[in-house]
Amino acid sequence: MDIGEIVREIEVLPDEEEPIQLPTDQPSIPEQMEPQPARTPVPA
Amino acid sequence: MTLDELEFVIGEIRGYRWWQVTPRGWLRSPWHGRGRWDVGDNVALCVRADHWRQLPFYPHREGTPSIDCACGFYALHDIPMTSPEQVRYVWEMAATNSGRRRGLVFGVAGGHGHMLIGTSGWRAEVARVRALYMGREGREGKSTQRLNVAIRRYDVPLYADLDALVAEWGPERETVVDQGPDDASFRDRMDLGV
Numbered sequence: 001m002d003i004g005e006i007v008r009e010i011e012v013l014p015d016e017e018e019p020i021q022l023p024t025d026q027p028s029i030p031e032q033m034e035p036q037p038a039r040t041p042v043p044a
Numbered sequence: 045m046t047l048d049e050l051e052f053v054i055g056e057i058r059g060y061r062w063w064q065v066t067p068r069g070w071l072r073s074p075w076h077g078r079g080r081w082d083v084g085d086n087v088a089l090c091v092r093a094d095h096w097r098q099l100p101f102y103p104h105r106e107g108t109p110s111i112d113c114a115c116g117f118y119a120l121h122d123i124p125m126t127s128p129e130q131v132r133y134v135w136e137m138a139a140t141n142s143g144r145r146r147g148l149v150f151g152v153a154g155g156h157g158h159m160l161i162g163t164s165g166w167r168a169e170v171a172r173v174r175a176l177y178m179g180r181e182g183r184e185g186k187s188t189q190r191l192n193v194a195i196r197r198y199d200v201p202l203y204a205d206l207d208a209l210v211a212e213w214g215p216e217r218e219t220v221v222d223q224g225p226d227d228a229s230f231r232d233r234m235d236l237g238v
Contacts, residue, residue, distance in 0.1 A: 009111070
């Protein structure tokens with residue numbers, strides 16, 4: 001195949017897109033757990 | 045050549061070319077080598093023999109494709125329009141003949157990596173099949189069944205409208221014609237045989 005006179009020499013870097021990370025159900029910042037008051041068993 | 049002299053482009057350069065569909069639905073080059081194109085990226089390896097050192101092939105110092113060689117994957121900037129009766133070479137044949145002669149099918153290739161851009165087309169280190177074209181008339185030929193296998197294998201679209209192929213997959217003109225022969229630094233390097 002004849003591509004004519006060569007006029008440029010280039011390096012083409014493929015545009016490979018990073019897969020987008022979809023948010024999950026997990027919160028990104030761990031929620032601070034409030035300390036629960038200790039419960040004494042209630043007699044039935 | 046130093047890295048400072050290399051021009052970097054992000055993405056890919058597209059171009060038009062012919063393939064031949066094999067009976068098993070593979071695409072291969074219809075001229076030298078008749079190399080089969082794989083699905084996804086194809087990486088060129090120059091197999092020019094070094095007769096002096098009796099080596100079957102050797103890599104070019106500057107990589108593939110080399111200015112001093114004919115290696116690499118080829119494609120054209122423009123759609124060929126020559127009638128079959130007047131063509132000297134396969135690649136000149138009008139795209140409207142896709143599917144009508146000897147299993148030849150027309151389409152678009154995308155190239156990246158090291159590339160040489162010419163006034164009529166390009167040579168690339170890495171290339172892949174991007175899209176194929178076959179007009180309504182071509183679909184009456186034997187190539188249709190083979191081509192259906194090929195488009196599934198390569199996972200590429202098949203266009204029946206040439207204008208649609210150009211609109212969706214045609215090369216970006218500004219990328220391939222920018223900085224032509226007036227680029228003095230490139231001419232200097234060519235003159236030095238670098």
